[in-house]
Amino acid sequence: MDRWPLVILTGPTAAGKTSLSLSLAKRIGGEIISADSMQIYKKMDIGTAKIMPEEMQGIRHHLVDVLMPDEEFNVVVFQKMARAAMEDIISRGKIPIVVGGTGFYIQALLNDIDFTENDSDMTFRHACEALAASEGPEALHGRLAQIDPESAQKIHANNVKRVIRALEFFEKTGTKISEHNEAQKQKLSPYNFAYFVLTMDREVLYDRINRRVDAMMAQGLLQEVRGLLDAGYSPELVSMQGLGYKEFIPYFNGEISLEDAVYTLKRDTRHFAKRQLTWFGREREVIWLNKQQFENEEAILEHILNLLKERGIYNE
Numbered sequence: 001m002d003r004w005p006l007v008i009l010t011g012p013t014a015a016g017k018t019s020l021s022l023s024l025a026k027r028i029g030g031e032i033i034s035a036d037s038m039q040i041y042k043k044m045d046i047g048t049a050k051i052m053p054e055e056m057q058g059i060r061h062h063l064v065d066v067l068m069p070d071e072e073f074n075v076v077v078f079q080k081m082a083r084a085a086m087e088d089i090i091s092r093g094k095i096p097i098v099v100g101g102t103g104f105y106i107q108a109l110l111n112d113i114d115f116t117e118n119d120s121d122m123t124f125r126h127a128c129e130a131l132a133a134s135e136g137p138e139a140l141h142g143r144l145a146q147i148d149p150e151s152a153q154k155i156h157a158n159n160v161k162r163v164i165r166a167l168e169f170f171e172k173t174g175t176k177i178s179e180h181n182e183a184q185k186q187k188l189s190p191y192n193f194a195y196f197v198l199t200m201d202r203e204v205l206y207d208r209i210n211r212r213v214d215a216m217m218a219q220g221l222l223q224e225v226r227g228l229l230d231a232g233y234s235p236e237l238v239s240m241q242g243l244g245y246k247e248f249i250p251y252f253n254g255e256i257s258l259e260d261a262v263y264t265l266k267r268d269t270r271h272f273a274k275r276q277l278t279w280f281g282r283e284r285e286v287i288w289l290n291k292q293q294f295e296n297e298e299a300i301l302e303h304i305l306n307l308l309k310e311r312g313i314y315n316e
Contacts, residue, residue, distance in 0.1 A: 002192075003189075003190060003191050003192040004086065004090055004096075004190070004191050004192065005090075005095050005096070005191070005192050005193075005313040005314070006086070006095075006096055006098065006110070006191040006192065006193040006194075006313075007024070007028070007030065007095060007096070007097045007098070007193070007194055007196070007308065007313065008035075008097075008098045008099075008106055008110065008193060008194070008195040008196060009021050009024065009097060009098070009099045009196050009198065010035065010098075010099070010100060010101055010103070010106060010195075010196070010197055010198070010280065011101065011196075011197050011198035011199050011276070011280070011289075012101060012199065012205060012272075012273035012274075012276040012277055013049075013101055013209065013212075013243075013269060013272060013273050013276065014049075014205065014208040014209045014212045014269075014273070015198045015199060015200060015205065015208075015291075016198060016291065016297075017099055017100070017101070017198055018049075018051055018055075018099070019297065020198060020297055020300060020301065021097060021099040022056070022057050022059055023297065023298075023301050024097060024301060024304060025059045025097055026057070026059065027301065027305060028095050028097075028305070028308065028314045029093070029094055029095060030059075030089075030094060030095040030096065030097040031059065031060040031061070031062065031085075031089045031094045031095075031096060031097065032059060032060070032061045032062065032097050032098075032099050033061075033062045033063055033082050033085045033086065033089075033096055033097070033098045033099070034061060034062065034063040034064045034099060034100050035063075035078070035082070035098045035099065035100030035101070035102050035105045035106050035109070036048065036063075036100035036101060036102055037073065037078075037102045037105065037242070038239070038242045038243075038244075039051075039063075039064050039065070039100070040063055040064065040065075040066050040067050040073050040078075041065075041067055041068070041069045041071075041073070041239050042065050042066070042067065042068055042069070043068070043069055043224075043227070043228060043231070044069060044224070044228070044239060044242075044245070045224065046216050046219045046220060046221045046224045046244075047216065047221050047224060047225065047242070047243075047244025047245050048242070048244065049212065049216070050064065050065065051064065062081075062082075062085035062088075062089075063078070063081055063082065063085060066081075069228060069233045069237060069239040069240065070233060070234075070237055070239070072238075073238070073239075074238075075104055075105055075108050075115070076115045078102075078105045078108070078109070079105075079108045079109055079113070079115070082098070082105075082109050083109070095313070095314065101276050103276060103279035103280060103283070104279075106195075107283065110189050110191065110193060110195070111189055112189070112190050124167075124168055124171050124172075125164055125168055128140060128163075128164045128167055128168070129160075129164065131143075132160050132163075132164075137157045137158055137160050137163070138157050140157075140160065140163050140164070140167070141155075141157035141163055143167060144163050144166055144167055147167070147170050147176065148166060148170060148176040148177060148178055150176065150178035151166045151176065151177055151178040152166075154178070165177070166178075192311065192312065192313055193313070194287065194304075194307055194308055194311055194313055195283065195285055195286045195287060196286070196287050196289055196304060197280045197286045197287070197288050197289065198289045198291065198300075199277065199288060199289065199290050199291070200290060200291040200292055201290075201292055204291075204292070205273060206270050206273075209266065209269045209270055209273060210266050210270075212269075213262065213265050213266045213269065216244070217262060221244065221248075222248065222258070225245055225248045225249075225252070226252065228240065228245070229249075229252060235249045243265070243268060243269060243272055244265060244269075247261050247262075247264045247265040247268065248261050248265075287307065289303070289304070
């Protein structure tokens with residue numbers, strides 16, 4: 001079977017992916033699959049900068065506004081839903097365009113990462129958590145250093161979640177997660193793809209982020225967060241720990257001022273954008289699109305179309 005065509009359009013938060021993705025979808029007969037860990041949730045519109053139905057310009061979007069805030073969504077669920085969406089899109093003769101900033105989700109889909117080793121037996125995980133709680137994260141990290149020094153070097157002792165995942169992987173498969181990750185990197189993607197990363201000069205991006213947060217506040221972000229809390233959604237939920245929501249919990253608890261909460265959101269979003277750029281910089285075969293190097297969005301679009309034609313992903 002021929003490899004399925006796939007276009008990926010990603011980049012840091014506030015880079016302008018939404019607008020470009022709509023123009024691209026119109027030109028190539030595409031439909032959009034969201035690779036965003038937050039836009040999947042209903043009732044969370046402003047803080048996620050979610051595209052609303054009236055803004056979609058007739059382009060069909062998948063994995064947007066699908067789950068309630070207390071439903072589970074992670075990379076495994078994303079991979080399953082995104083594959084089903086791709087199959088649907090391709091069966092109708094359209095081209096799937098994955099748009100969003102969650103790099104790990106994109107990697108999982110693109111490289112068809114196998115998560116089946118994560119079975120439901122939690123005994124070992126709970127034992128590791130207990131060890132970290134009783135003897136400290138360093139004791140757990142020490143164990144990892146013994147079985148997989150490469151991973152121990154890359155994972156900080158305080159990142160208990162990742163340390164446990166690495167230990168658990170070894171326990172269940174007998175393979176070091178560092179070797180597994182290396183093998184995954186070498187795997188050929190099952191898709192005929194083009195992986196675009198939209199970016200811009202750092203100062204311009206940070207200014208856009210600050211202005212976007214101000215716009216979100218004007219649109220009623222505070223009321224959105226308050227409404228979720230009033231509806232009984234726990235601050236501990238994965239969704240409520242998302243950027244744009246968790247920063248306001250201390251404000252509602254009377255621990256910080258609103259000004260401090262907004263300042264924290266701007267700062268954390270800038271840090272997040274920086275981490276996103278670092279992630280995409282490590283990925284293979286990405287095509288960087290620096291907005292400053294193009295006259296306008298139309299010029300970026302033409303550049304993308306030429307590359308898609310070269311790769312046989314799209315023919316006019």
